[in-house]
Amino acid sequence: MFKKVLIAEDYEITNLSVQRVLQELNIHNVDHVYYCDDALAKIKKGIREKEPYDLLITDIYFEEDHYTQQIKDGKELIIQAKLEDPTLKIIVFSGENRSGAIDSLFSDYYIDGFVRKARYDGKELNLAINSVYQNRQHLSTELQQSVKKINAYELSNYDTDLIKLLAKGVLQKDIPEYLKNKNIKPNSLSSIEKRLSHIKMSLDVNSNEHLIAFCKDLGLI
Secondary structure (H helix, E strand, O other): OOOEEEEEOOOHHHHHHHHHHHHHOOOOEEEEEOOHHHHHHHHHHHHHOOOOOOEEEEOOOOOOOOOOOOOOOHHHHHHHHHHHOOOOEEEEEEOOOOHHHHHHHHHOOOOOEEEEOOOOHHHHHHHHHHHHHOOOOEOOHHHHHHHHHHHHHOOOHHHHHHHHHHHOOOOHHHHHHHHHHOOOOOOOHHHHHHHHHHHHHHHOOOOHHHHHHHHHHHOOO
């Protein structure tokens, strides 16, 4: 089992709950912090002293207060932590519930496990720690199904660029100019109209407004 664990969580009650789960697993070398800057400092110190952490359990959303922080959220902490120690295992323990955003944590940030804060999350966190220790990624069955549904949509970067422009209030007829300025192709109005029509048909939505709301709800944009 993991020998040395770091918890980065800004709510004291949640922090204590995670510590209790670790105690149940007989993991006693545990440090906990409330700020991302402090977490990275401890990771660096562990490496310097040749006593690195085996596992980081972190939230991704941290509330700002009167302490100025260089690292604003858990995503940036994950990036910095991986730069310091690429072998560090990472479990995200968060209230995030958007399937697209959760999928991005695995595909873009290379986390090892995700546990959503909810009823019985202590049991789920226990399962996640055991799975990750055995070099297996962990995501609950319920969330796995949601993420698979997201992946089935297969939106390209071009698709998300179009939807993001619409979400910013750019009229469909004005999108070609925006794409041309960034040298993104295809950028003709007819190709844009055809692509948006195909996306809406694939996602079973009937308007640009519905498309924007759908993608925001899933964390795709």
